[in-house]
Amino acid sequence: MHVSPPQDPEILLLGTDAELIGASLEQPERFGAVFDRHFDAIHRYVHLRLGESTADDIAAETFLRAFRARKQYDLSKPSARAWLYGIASNLVADHARSEARRYRALARSAAPADQESHDDRVAGRVSAAVMQPALAAGLAKLSAGDRDVLLLIACADLSYDEVAAALRIPKGTVGSRLNRARRKLRKIIGMNGEDL
Amino acid sequence: MNELDLIKEYHDNLPGPSRRASARAWSRLAAQAQAPEGLGPVPARGRGLRRLAFRVGVVAALVSAVSAGVVVVGGDGGGSPLSLRPANAAELLEQAAAASLKDPRPRADQFVYLDRKDLQYHIGSGPEGEWEGAQEVRREIWVPAAPDGEVITRATFGKDVLTRGKPYEGQAAEGTVNYYRGDQCLAIAGGVLRRDAGEFPTEPGALLAKVRQEAEQEVRDPSTFDQELAPEAIPILVEGFVVDKLVSLVENPFATPEIRATVFRALKTMPNVTIAPDLADAAGRHGIGAEISWAGLEGRQRSEIVFEQETFKLFGWRHFEELKQPDGGVKETLTGSTALMASEVVDSTPEIPADNEPQYPC
Numbered sequence: 001m002h003v004s005p006p007q008d009p010e011i012l013l014l015g016t017d018a019e020l021i022g023a024s025l026e027q028p029e030r031f032g033a034v035f036d037r038h039f040d041a042i043h044r045y046v047h048l049r050l051g052e053s054t055a056d057d058i059a060a061e062t063f064l065r066a067f068r069a070r071k072q073y074d075l076s077k078p079s080a081r082a083w084l085y086g087i088a089s090n091l092v093a094d095h096a097r098s099e100a101r102r103y104r105a106l107a108r109s110a111a112p113a114d115q116e117s118h119d120d121r122v123a124g125r126v127s128a129a130v131m132q133p134a135l136a137a138g139l140a141k142l143s144a145g146d147r148d149v150l151l152l153i154a155c156a157d158l159s160y161d162e163v164a165a166a167l168r169i170p171k172g173t174v175g176s177r178l179n180r181a182r183r184k185l186r187k188i189i190g191m192n193g194e195d196l
Numbered sequence: 197m198n199e200l201d202l203i204k205e206y207h208d209n210l211p212g213p214s215r216r217a218s219a220r221a222w223s224r225l226a227a228q229a230q231a232p233e234g235l236g237p238v239p240a241r242g243r244g245l246r247r248l249a250f251r252v253g254v255v256a257a258l259v260s261a262v263s264a265g266v267v268v269v270g271g272d273g274g275g276s277p278l279s280l281r282p283a284n285a286a287e288l289l290e291q292a293a294a295a296s297l298k299d300p301r302p303r304a305d306q307f308v309y310l311d312r313k314d315l316q317y318h319i320g321s322g323p324e325g326e327w328e329g330a331q332e333v334r335r336e337i338w339v340p341a342a343p344d345g346e347v348i349t350r351a352t353f354g355k356d357v358l359t360r361g362k363p364y365e366g367q368a369a370e371g372t373v374n375y376y377r378g379d380q381c382l383a384i385a386g387g388v389l390r391r392d393a394g395e396f397p398t399e400p401g402a403l404l405a406k407v408r409q410e411a412e413q414e415v416r417d418p419s420t421f422d423q424e425l426a427p428e429a430i431p432i433l434v435e436g437f438v439v440d441k442l443v444s445l446v447e448n449p450f451a452t453p454e455i456r457a458t459v460f461r462a463l464k465t466m467p468n469v470t471i472a473p474d475l476a477d478a479a480g481r482h483g484i485g486a487e488i489s490w491a492g493l494e495g496r497q498r499s500e501i502v503f504e505q506e507t508f509k510l511f512g513w514r515h516f517e518e519l520k521q522p523d524g525g526v527k528e529t530l531t532g533s534t535a536l537m538a539s540e541v542v543d544s545t546p547e548i549p550a551d552n553e554p555q556y557p558c
Contacts, residue, residue, distance in 0.1 A: 014297075028229040035225055036298055043213040048206065056213065060221030064228055135202055154203040185199045 017080035021073045031070065034080060035063050041081075042088050045155050049092050049099050058095075062088045085156050086166030089148050096144045106136035138188035146181040149174055219506035285471040285486045289464045291508040292486075292501075293457035296446075300541040301453065302341040307545060308449040310337045311538035313479050313512075317531040326522075327361030330530070331368070338545040339389075339449040348545045349376040353556065374554040375546075389444070393451035400462040403455075404438075407445075407462075411437035435490045436497060439466075443488075443499050443513050447536065463488070463501075477502040477512040479535035484508075494519055495526045512536050 014020065014033045024031040043059035050058060065087050066080070073083060092099065139147060145167075152163045164171040197205075213221075282288035302308055312335045319328045332354030339347055353368035368374075379391065397403045414420050415433045425433070445451055445459045463469060468489050475485035484505050489498035495518025502511040514533040518526045 031225070031229060032222075032294060035222065036294060039218060039221060040212045043217070044207060044210050047210050047213075048203075052211075056217040056220065059213065059217075060224050063221060063225050067225060067228055132202060135199065135206075138199075139203075150200075151203065154200040155207040182199060189199060 016078040018075045018078050021070050022075050031067050038084050050095050058091045082162035082166040100140045103136045103140035107133045134189045138185040142181050146177045149177040150181040215507055285469045286464045288471050288486055289460040293460040295508040296456040297453045299453040302541045304341050306341050307338045307542050309540050309542045313535040315478050315533040324362050329358035331356035368556040375548045375552045389448050391450050393448040396455045398454045398458045400458055403458050404462040407441045408438055439488050439499050475500050475502045477535040478533035481511055483511045
């Protein structure tokens with residue numbers, strides 16, 4: 001299980017996610033620190049799967065749903081990462097066709113996938129992210145369930161237990177989906193098990 | 197590198213959310229947090245009447261705040277990090293504290309790059325009489341994360357507007373660009389970007405006590421002022437030094453995000469801190485501000501700290517003093533300001549041109 005290190009100064013200052021969520025039941029504003037702590041990561045995860053503009057809405061919706069469901073949060077879990085990634089993954093699932101379309105588009109281009117928005121230009125932010133076309137093609141061919149597991153392991157650094165909790169599937173299923181996804185990807189990329 | 201590494205590399209290189217996207221998401225969450233329990237989902241952007249009603253409410257609150265002018269801190273001491281519009285200075289400063297915790301954190305081999313638009317007030321006298329004015333200076337500063345690293349500053353001098361007197365010797369011409377190495381540019385625009393800022397306490401009371409102790413020492417140090425101070429002048433000057441030091445700390449790249457957050461929380465506890473719903477920084481950007489005022493030797497003084505309206509990121513500060521005029525009157529004068537145009541983590545510093553010979557003080 002991923003738990004933020006206790007010496008993290010921000011956690012010392014503001015408390016763990018579980019403490020913040022617990023406090024937010026009486027003081028809703030305390031949930032703001034959970035947003036501060038995880039919004040960027042959730043946005044980046046959804047950005048990879050659905051593109052930046054959709055990520056703006058989905059990441060925002062993730063925190064709205066989390067806030068509304070905070071009474072159901074298991075306060076014995078100090079970190080809310082798995083819970084938040086699970087909510088985000090559920091929302092992404094509603095866009096499965098868009099996601100596959102995005103990977104196919106990425107596969108056709110070796111250039112940065114997203115057009116820079118006006119805001120990006122103003123802020124001088126430049127994306128250095130370029131997905132290998134073969135990798136994108138491989139992701140497009142995975143089932144949505146396999147892709148969920150693969151991307152949560154790869155991007156969010158979640159453990160098998162956390163992925164199982166986030167997606168509400170047995171831990172064994174996490175392992176089998178991951179193995180299947182990796183096998184398919186390697187076949188498409190042509191890695192045959194060795195590192196690139 | 198295997199397929200998981202490839203995916204992770206792509207993911208980690210994606211840009212984070214834009215400030216606008218973060219602010220919109222925050223606003224939606226804040227609206228939800230402010231809604232009564234059981235009200236249900238707040239509609240997404242552009243849909244539904246409930247959000248419209250909410251926006252109208254915000255506008256009404258803003259109009260009310262503006263027509264009421266500046267709102268004095270009521271000693272409530274509370275903060276509500278998710279309130280959409282802070283109702284008082286304490287709430288605003290709590291929002292600013294939360295925002296500062298998101299400031300970028302450089303690795304030991306990286307630099308914090310600051311792009312500042314400073315307005316430097318100057319007054320002096322020469323053979324042609326007295327002058328008074330202010331010069332715009334763009335200062336780009338590369339601050340190393342390594343404790344013994346070298347600071348690089350690039351100063352681009354802008355317009356020098358004299359409000360009194362004639363142009364004086366030694367005035368940097370508009371467009372002059374000078375590079376500076378080392379700490380010579382850390383005392384700028386009325387503040388000092390002190391290197392020991394990272395050693396301040398992260399408890400508001402302790403930080404304020406340290407700042408006040410330093411201010412007392414400096415004011416009482418005979419070398420600080422050229423003249424002997426009247427006893428009644430000392431507490432007045434100490435109060436000004438305390439505010440200057442706190443304002444300087446909030447813009448200090450050597451301070452950690454936790455220390456900057458603590459400074460905002462220390463400011464919450466000070467008397468005469470007010471909220472100003474609409475302030476402009478030195479670059480003309482409108483934001484929301486906290487204003488601290490105190491009695492100076494010649495008249496009132498005040499410092500404004502300006503924040504971006506939705507993200508509460510620091511825009512900059514302005515300092516005003518009531519100064520005695522030659523005709524005997526008193527006039528409020530802008531004596532310094534800074535707009536922080538950019539603050540980001542970078543991997544390197546610029547090449548300094550071989551023919552660079554700074555001709556003007558930074």
